[in-house]
Amino acid sequence: FWLKTGSQASPILWQSYQEVQWLKLITMAPDKLPPGILPPGVNLPPGTDIMQFCRDLAESGAEFAEQFDRSSEKFHGGNTTEVPLNGERVPESMGGAAAADWRSLPEAPLAIEEDFGPEHAAAMAAHKRLGEAKKAISVLNKPVEMAMRLRVQYKDATGEDQTALESRLKGAEDERDGALSAATQLILTMTDDEVSERTRSCVEAVDERGRFKFEDKETFGEYMQVLQRANQAIFADQKKLLEKIKAIKKAVKAKATAPAGETPLATEAPPAAGGA
Numbered sequence: 001f002w003l004k005t006g007s008q009a010s011p012i013l014w015q016s017y018q019e020v021q022w023l024k025l026i027t028m029a030p031d032k033l034p035p036g037i038l039p040p041g042v043n044l045p046p047g048t049d050i051m052q053f054c055r056d057l058a059e060s061g062a063e064f065a066e067q068f069d070r071s072s073e074k075f076h077g078g079n080t081t082e083v084p085l086n087g088e089r090v091p092e093s094m095g096g097a098a099a100a101d102w103r104s105l106p107e108a109p110l111a112i113e114e115d116f117g118p119e120h121a122a123a124m125a126a127h128k129r130l131g132e133a134k135k136a137i138s139v140l141n142k143p144v145e146m147a148m149r150l151r152v153q154y155k156d157a158t159g160e161d162q163t164a165l166e167s168r169l170k171g172a173e174d175e176r177d178g179a180l181s182a183a184t185q186l187i188l189t190m191t192d193d194e195v196s197e198r199t200r201s202c203v204e205a206v207d208e209r210g211r212f213k214f215e216d217k218e219t220f221g222e223y224m225q226v227l228q229r230a231n232q233a234i235f236a237d238q239k240k241l242l243e244k245i246k247a248i249k250k251a252v253k254a255k256a257t258a259p260a261g262e263t264p265l266a267t268e269a270p271p272a273a274g275g276a
Contacts, residue, residue, distance in 0.1 A: 188207075206230045209226055
């Protein structure tokens with residue numbers, strides 16, 4: 001009967017049945033727990049009263065099961081109040097009964113980004129583009145190094161191995177050239193007001209020298225320095241753009257807060273990036 005209807009009987013009766021089965025097993029082997037009570041490899045300390053341990057375990061399991069027995073006074077901790085749905089009750093932490101009429105509250109307005117003019121927008125876009133270019137240039141060493149490694153392998157290969165490596169080398173060089181073009185064109189298509197001549201020259205060197213047929217680590221190490229110089233130049237241009245952005249914001253805010261009829265003092269803008 002228990003094995004057939006245990007899933008349908010009350011949790012307390014089912015727990016009592018389990019306790020009886022444990023006690024039967026312990027009676028047959030009183031010095032150890034039945035299998036499945038504790039996780040594999042976990043044992044009770046020496047000297048533990050196995051019978052008492054199982055009684056405590058059964059009692060604890062029964063108390064836990066009572067929380068889900070609708071006929072028990074411990075069902076849901078004794079609180080049988082149904083949970084209100086659809087916002088009928090506001091939690092105390094959110095205002096409680098005083099905020100019951102929350103549906104009539106006005107909706108919070110969306111935050112509108114402050115507009116500092118087209119010059120500010122252009123400077124922000126240029127700063128973002130420089131950041132994207134710097135990130136792309138910083139990882140160009142990977143496709144360039146991959147092409148170098150395959151070229152070294154191809155140089156010493158013969159026969160079918162050489163044919164297979166030649167195909168892989170061509171694919172690696174195409175991937176390298178694509179990465180070089182994508183990273184450097186972000187800078188080379190920008191105006192002289194946005195990037196300095198130093199940055200433009202460094203980025204051109206990144207593209208030109210990245211296509212070189214490297215065959216040793218020493219020459220490749222020199223190319224790593226080319227990448228570093230390019231990123232340093234880009235960082236310097238970003239810094240100048242940030243100063244320009246701050247100056248534009250300051251001027252716009254000063255104009256907005258100035259009394260009617262008064263003209264705020266002009267804020268001196270930093271020199272253009274192309275002048276560096």
